[in-house]
């Protein structure tokens with residue numbers, strides 16, 4: 001900081017200690033400002049810790065939320081008006097809309113304004129080329145900014161050297177467009193119409209800002225290139241690469257269109273983004289949907305339930321609602337391995353229970369649109385989401401006959417129980433060509449109050465089709481009979497792993 005002044009240009013006192021101690025900045029007003037009255041302060045400062053060269057015209061953009069003065073980071077939504085001046089071979093892509101561009105001597109000047117109040121102001125920077133793709137279905141303007149050369153850390157990978165940046169960018173943009181269309185259909189319209197997709201030199205990390213997305217280079221590789229690069233050795237990493245684009249794109253809804261009230265509610269951002277990646281894989285945009293979709297939910301299930309070296313599974317660390325407080329020396333990754341995958345499972349289980357054989361996802365879609373609409377001007381909390389879910393729940397879900405979902409949220413959001421299921425069935429010919437299906441379903445490893453609705457599927461030769469839901473309460477075994485129109489090849493409980501089970 002070099003100077004802080006008020007509206008009249010009078011110097012104000014400020015505090016900023018050394019960067020290595022407590023670099024936070026505070027301005028001191030001569031007296032408490034009157035409530036509700038707007039005030040302006042001017043801040044002059046400089047720094048060299050935001051950009052780090054990654055070679056060949058690419059940069060790491062660090063200090064992402066702290067390079068500019070702001071109140072409470074993600075906690076406050078404000079309008080931004082930003083002007084950037086950079087060496088003219090480089091391009092800045094910021095949040096907001098580009099208002100004007102010009103050249104001043106050796107500097108490229110760009111002016112960006114956010115059309116709506118946003119949580120954070122970010123930018124990306126590099127020697128970029130630009131590629132636009134139209135989206136006639138949603139009307140979003142999608143622009144991709146890509147690097148033509150590989151950053152220094154990746155130049156020694158021969159398999160990457162042969163990749164064509166333009167074609168790779170087209171691939172990443174098509175994935176983005178497909179996910180924007182899907183999210184628009186399932187969740188409703190975004191508060192802005194431009195989406196900037198930018199490449200960053202990292203290989204295994206992406207991030208989403210209001211209408212600005214950072215994708216790692218790995219997200220630009222298609223399934224064939226991925227196989228060449230990683231083979232099938234590292235399931236976790238191929239999973240990450242498959243999920244990163246749809247996950248980050250969906251953060252435009254989860255985190256930006258809808259914020260979260262406190263760390264308790266961050267699962268509504270990360271869990272919902274994770275869920276949205278699963279929704280994407282289910283569409284088969286990227287290949288064999290049945291395999292990708294099943295692998296996805298199995299990957300999530302394992303993350304939640306697999307024990308670490310101390311014999312503790314992330315799920316054992318505590319309820320989803322605990323958020324960041326799940327982490328401890330004995331449960332180091334519990335925050336990531338509960339908030340993301342279990343948050344996704346909670347939404348998927350609601351979707352499963354709301355599924356209607358005729359209307360399919362329609363009731364679920366209505367709930368999600370309502371949720372987004374309802375939180376345009378206020379952050380979402382676990383309870384505000386629950387209220388929306390209760391408004392849209394089906395009759396079958398009303399287990400306590402009180403129009404409440406306390407039972408479901410107590411089990412899955414405020415509790416840690418996970419049921420185990422055992423399933424057996426017999427088929428026998430019925431009258432008039434019907435087939436009689438007799439099922440025995442057992443639920444165990446839960447307390448007497450634990451209830452759940454679990455879907456049953458049958459394969460009549462065209463893949464698993466949902467034939468009904470079965471309600472189970474406590475540690476119990478139920479016998480259930482269905483009549484089927486013809487002989488199935490197979491019958492299975494929870495065939496697509498949409499209910500979290502041990």
Ligand SMILES: [Zn+2]
Pocket residue numbers: 247251269270273
């Ligand atoms: Zn995320």
